Amino acid sequence: MNFIGIVSFVSDMIIPIVVSVMIIFGMKKKISVYDTFLEGATDGLKITVKILPTLIGLMVAVGILRESGFLTFLSELLSPAANVVGFPKEAVPLSFMRLVSSSASTGLLLDIFKNYGPDSFIGRFVSVMMSCTETVFYTMSVYFLSVNVTKTRYTLAGALIANAVGLAGALVITIVTFGK
Amino acid sequence: MLNILWAAMILIGVVYALVTNRIDSVTSACINSSAEAVAVCIKMAGIVAFWSGIMRIGEKSGLVSALARRCYPVLKFLFPTLNPRSKAMEYISANFIANILGLGWAATPPGLLAMEELQKINPDKKSASREMCMFLIINMSSLQLITVNILAYRSQYNSANPSEIIGPGIAATLLSSIAAIVAAKVFERATFGKAVRE
Structure with a gap:
């Protein structure tokens, strides 16, 4: 089995x-596991219902911003600035959208994988970048x-700083590890 | 802050669509995105409910608190004002562990429960507390060590070595998490002053 096989096996496990482990340990402690499960699952469903309005509001706002073309416009606006600091401009829209x-x-x-290939510099950079950033909003x-x-x-300020450091770190680490 | 952010996103989108003559896209975005949100929620509901049920077994058996105690040396540094035996601390550790393992949907239930517990002890119910800010900033710095999705996409697009980004990815994740902790601590000191154990 190759390395990626091992990794995906572990994550499948x-x-x-x-x-x-949860169930065995619960039974060992003489807990009525199924009743307890149902209790928790009911609360879990309530959570989902509770976040649905938030999700609708937010996804519509993001949808409008994306469909209007504003996000593309903004990332095109940022591209020259990105180029000045050595940030690959192909990755600007993605870095931006990643937060949203x-x-x-x-x-x-x-x-990007399709156009440049996952083993290109840009492909490697976005792979690393995706693993150290988060959908902040x-x-x-x-x-x-x-x-x-x-x-x-x-x-918001703290989260954006963390993501900016992640972005810059991903770029430097990719260059150091794989070369440009 | 969230109110302004949300309003700005929509209004900027509408104005920009108007200027670029794509106003119809706003209408379709309203319809499609709200439907998409419901679809996401329905898709999430099952697994979140299932995981909340499993979590509850772990809570009752004491497994989750045992796990939280293991995490306490680290969490004590992050949340010096929070009672180590509190429910909030348990949920925060469960959320962090699920995030580190890359179980995003398993992280959401304890995460929301942690917010609920933190809100109970929050003196100002409308504003984020010291603990909430720290918890969310770390949460949003990406804790996930191995992003299995990315590996899958890379091999799907015929990468010669899909997993070569795991090491660099872990390094970058550590970097962003350290930045999150430092930023949160600095802001915290400026906003709330020095942490005092009650």
Whole structure:
């Protein structure tokens, strides 16, 4: 088995192991596991219902921004500046979209793989970059709105700094590891 | 902040579509994206409910608190004002662990429960507390060590070595998480002052 096979085998094993361990341990402690499961699952469903309005509001806002062409416009605007600091301009729209929408950024990622190949410099860079950044706006909205907090203080600033460092780090690490 | 952000996203989109003569795209975005949101939620509902059920077994058996105790040395540094035996601490550790393992949907239930617990002890219910900011900034710095999706996409597009990005990816993830902790600590000190254990 090659390395990627081992990695995907291990990740396939995580869920079955965690689920089994939880149940075995619960039974050992004489817990009525199925009743407890149902209790938790009911709460889990409530969570999903609770975040649905947030999701609708946010995905429509992102959808409008994307369909209007504004995101493309903004990333084109940023491209020259990105080029000055040595940031590959092909990756600007993706880096940007990554913060907003995971489905849209996956689409852009696959575009890059298709056009440049996953083993090109840009392909490697976006692979590394995708693993150290997060959909900030979505996560923030869902978590804060679930408890009705509207004053988010420095959360956005902190998250953007972390993602910017991730982005810059991904670029430097890719250059150091694979060359340009 | 969220109100302004949300309003700005929609209004900027509408104005830009108007200027570029693509106003019909706004209408279709409203319809399609709201339907997409419901579809995502339905798709998520099953697995989130299932995982919340499994988590509840782990909570009752004490497995989750045992795990949280293991994490406490690290969490104590991140959340010095939070009671180590609190439910909030348990949920935060469960969320972080699920995130590190790359189980995004398994991370959401404990994450939302952690926010609920933190809100109970939040003195100002409308504003984010010290702990909430720290929790979310770290959460959004990407903790996931191995992104299996990316590996799959890479091999799907015939990469000669799809997994060559795992090492660099872990290094970059560590970097962004360290940046998150430093940024959150600096902002925290400026906003709330020095942390005092109650």
